[in-house]
Amino acid sequence: MRPEGKASPARLVTTLAGCIVGAEVAAMAILTILPPLPYWAETALDAILLSAMAGPALHYMVYRPLEQAYAALERSGRELERSRMEFRHIVERNPDGALILDAGGLVRYANPAACSLLGRAPGELVGSLMGLPLGGETELEGRWLEVAASKTEWEGRDATLVSLRDITESRRLRERLLQSEKLSAGGSLAAGVAHEINNPLGVILGFAQVLADRMRQEDAFWGPIKAIEREALRCKSLVQDLLLFSRQGKEEAEEFDFDSAVAHALALVKARAGVQGVTLAHEAGAAGNFRGGYIRLQEVVVNLAVNAIDAMPQGGSLKVRTWRTGVNGDSRIFLRMEDSGTGIPAAVIPKIFEPFFTTKGPGKGTGLGLALVHEIVTKHGGTIEVDSIPGQGTAFTVALPVAAGAGVSPE
Numbered sequence: 001m002r003p004e005g006k007a008s009p010a011r012l013v014t015t016l017a018g019c020i021v022g023a024e025v026a027a028m029a030i031l032t033i034l035p036p037l038p039y040w041a042e043t044a045l046d047a048i049l050l051s052a053m054a055g056p057a058l059h060y061m062v063y064r065p066l067e068q069a070y071a072a073l074e075r076s077g078r079e080l081e082r083s084r085m086e087f088r089h090i091v092e093r094n095p096d097g098a099l100i101l102d103a104g105g106l107v108r109y110a111n112p113a114a115c116s117l118l119g120r121a122p123g124e125l126v127g128s129l130m131g132l133p134l135g136g137e138t139e140l141e142g143r144w145l146e147v148a149a150s151k152t153e154w155e156g157r158d159a160t161l162v163s164l165r166d167i168t169e170s171r172r173l174r175e176r177l178l179q180s181e182k183l184s185a186g187g188s189l190a191a192g193v194a195h196e197i198n199n200p201l202g203v204i205l206g207f208a209q210v211l212a213d214r215m216r217q218e219d220a221f222w223g224p225i226k227a228i229e230r231e232a233l234r235c236k237s238l239v240q241d242l243l244l245f246s247r248q249g250k251e252e253a254e255e256f257d258f259d260s261a262v263a264h265a266l267a268l269v270k271a272r273a274g275v276q277g278v279t280l281a282h283e284a285g286a287a288g289n290f291r292g293g294y295i296r297l298q299e300v301v302v303n304l305a306v307n308a309i310d311a312m313p314q315g316g317s318l319k320v321r322t323w324r325t326g327v328n329g330d331s332r333i334f335l336r337m338e339d340s341g342t343g344i345p346a347a348v349i350p351k352i353f354e355p356f357f358t359t360k361g362p363g364k365g366t367g368l369g370l371a372l373v374h375e376i377v378t379k380h381g382g383t384i385e386v387d388s389i390p391g392q393g394t395a396f397t398v399a400l401p402v403a404a405g406a407g408v409s410p411e
């Protein structure tokens with residue numbers, strides 16, 4: 001028996017546990033209905049009750065906070081994974097390339113755009129050297145890339161973030177703008193030169209023709225006078241080209257059959273092509289009328305054809321094709337001339353439309369042919385592109401709009 005008036009330690013702990021979980025009444029009821037027990041038995045019963053009630057107490061005091069912390073940790077993990085997936089989605093859908101380089105310059109990550117721009121598979125790119133300068137503009141397999149680099153971290157270590165942007169089209173537009181500025185400056189110069197030359201040239205030509213008419217062919221001076229007349233006429237033609245190039249000429253727009261105009265222009269160079277052993281083929285497919293400068297369009301065809309024939313001194317083939325795309329206000333007519341000549345070096349192509357630029361020998365070219373072609377095409381609201389492979393040939397493609405009102409811009 002326990003000492004009178006004293007509760008056992010187990011009873012106190014049991015009561016405390018019952019209070020904690022709200023089960024004190026149940027614990028006391030069990031002890032009240034039982035007959036008096038020996039001290040050791042009562043102590044054992046108290047221990048059993050304490051053990052039974054310790055589970056809920058531990059649940060509320062220890063396990064419940066742990067469960068709440070674990071649930072919060074799971075929520076944080078899910079949010080972190082969602083953020084990671086969103087960030088990865090943004091990076092991998094970005095049209096600009098993104099690369100992560102480690103301290104040794106090896107690629108540790110590459111998004112799909114970077115793989116596409118560099119022309120390499122992800123498995124091939126990761127773990128290798130990028131092979132590009134870390135800044136500025138660089139050319140890679142005919143495509144221009146803008147490269148920028150900044151410091152970052154990757155997997156807890158210092159790394160470099162490299163961004164790649166395809167600027168091929170913007171660079172092409174920039175070059176076209178520069179070309180237009182050059183042509184504008186050249187046009188102003190050409191107009192001034194043409195006007196200064198035209199008047200004295202007319203006097204020289206006039207006197208040469210008068211003298212030639214009054215001389216017999218047997219005269220010793222008849223040959224030189226005819227040479228003066230011939231070269232003066234050549235200079236006059238050059239002056240007319242200069243005036244056209246400077247947009248000082250006047251021409252009315254008219255409506256005509258595009259394929260017919262091309263065929264008539266090709267007839268002018270057919271004999272020259274035959275002499276040089278060049279076969280001429282014309283595939284007409286424009287099928288319709290075009291409004292613009294009839295004579296100027298023929299100049300485009302003749303100049304392109306003559307250049308192509310001159311590029312085939314040993315003979316070859318010249319294929320001329322026309323076609324139309326689109327309907328109504330979005331219709332365009334295309335003219336393509338493709339030769340099997342010597343081709344144009346890549347370094348020369350950016351200069352071919354510049355006035356007075358020529359690769360022909362002295363006396364064989366003025367350097368205005370392609371400049372005039374470019375000017376006429378631009379004047380009609382069109383574009384001209386060139387593709388060339390040295391040793392295999394060159395192709396010029398002219399695109400002209402056929403929208404209502406398109407044609408020669410007003411002077």
